[in-house]
Amino acid sequence: MKRRALWALLTLVACVASAADFDYHLQAQAVAPSVAVFVGQREDFDTRNGGNIVNTGFIAAPQGLIVIDSGPSLRYGQQMRAAMRALSPQAIALVINTHHHPDHFLGNQAFADAPLAALPATAQGIASEGNAFAENLFRLSGDWLKGTEVRVPQGSLQAGEQVIAGRALRLLALDGHTDADLAVYDHASGVLFAGDLVFHDRAPTTPHADLAHWLAALDQLEAITREPGFRVLVPGHGLPARDAGPIRQTRAWLLWLQERLQTAARNGLDMNEVLRQPLPAEFARMPLAASEYRRSVAHLYPAIEAASLAQGGVQQ
């Protein structure tokens, strides 16, 4: 009994210490030879996870490391960099931001000496909305973000087959989760970094979503998983997978969400009535399903409702 109490105390001390020194405990998971992922929690931003709810990763290319997304804070970027250094002596060849959401680019500052690139619309989004996102994340995750400042990517990425740092990559300029969502397919390893177009066992977020575009983007990603060289799918949130399961899961959620909101609008429901509708059984247990549903109604219902009301017979 005494011993158990002691263990409990020690565990408590350990937890308090880890929060106090703001250690994300980043562990690189090798998903293929020379490709690794830092897998985040399937949670929303809070003061315990410090914003580590996102997947970041890197490819060890012949001429240096290609970093895909930099995490939610300066501290995360620094710790990610230290974890990579422990695994590889190579310099950073390029840091890529897949899209303009804060958990994917607020670690940029830790890579100030490396080239940093994104799709043009992503760079514009970071420039115009980055500070507001950072403030919001500071509010949600507190001192984990201390010292974090927005660094806008200067380099502009284009879609297509390219060789970066000696590695053949296919860059896909897609959209739907945001106005610009970059997916990266690494031919040598068969790893597809899907960014936030794909969520795995975690409800998708929709603050800047266009559902029709997102669904079209998922079809393009799924086509890659049918190529003979494909090995691993890395979603923006949730565990990496060896098949297209997370793509199908994300698609199922989006299709359901679209159908739910369109039906509600057609039946004349007010937003509060849509919010009250229960989740179907297939999604009810998915982490963050209830909160993401509520957020998605706020993000998406006004436009869907307006499209439906516009079909009514009105003479001005």
Added chain:
Amino acid sequence: MKRQMKRLFPLALLAMLNLSPTPALAAADPLDSARWGEMQKQFFAGQRLRFAAQVRVTAPAMAENPMQVPVTVDASELAKNGLAVEEVVVFADFNPIVEVLRFYPQAVRPELGFRVKLQQSTPVRAAARTSDGVWHVGGAWVNTVGGGCTAPSANAASKDWQARLNHVIGRQWASGENAGRLRLRIDHPMDTGLVAGTPAFHLEEITVSTRDGQPLMRILPHEPVAENPVFTIQRNQVSGPVIVSGRDNNGNRFQAEIAP
């Protein structure tokens, strides 16, 4: 006799509770807001009021978008007691502009759905005045990250908002689970005047009536009503088209007919 007493007693008690509201309300604010005293002075000075669960205010406890917080006010429980609801005022204690809107249900249920801009977490309240002159106050707390009143309207940057100003879209539902429902959306920036360089510019009056002139509902929106206001109104039954007309505080008028 005894039986009758038994039946009458709760009624009498209810009547005492219901009909003894005083200008100086003794009951504690169920929403425990530090601003309630101010609200009472501003909206109900010298008038009779009571807190009433029958005035239902539905709003999300945590609002995702402070620019578009859905609020549904339903005072139809009061009407079931034989009291007609003549006026409803909606306000948010902690908003920089407190009053959200007033509505006057005429030949429709005392019920209105709309969306508001909130600057910070606040109670959102609806007070319904019944034909006996008593105000019945309901409400709900809404938590939000805020900033809804001092952010520019989403369409401020778009070029075509002027062309669509006061444009009405809407539908009526004659059958189905929402039979009798009317929903409409009016294009308007609803500027609060709290954004530097943008004066207050908002819809001020909206009337809904049948084509033969029978008034159904009058709404007096204020600045905190969300951009491009959407209203949900419950007609007792859909019979024929409705005419929606109104104006904003710059004198721009509109009129539209929504088919059944």
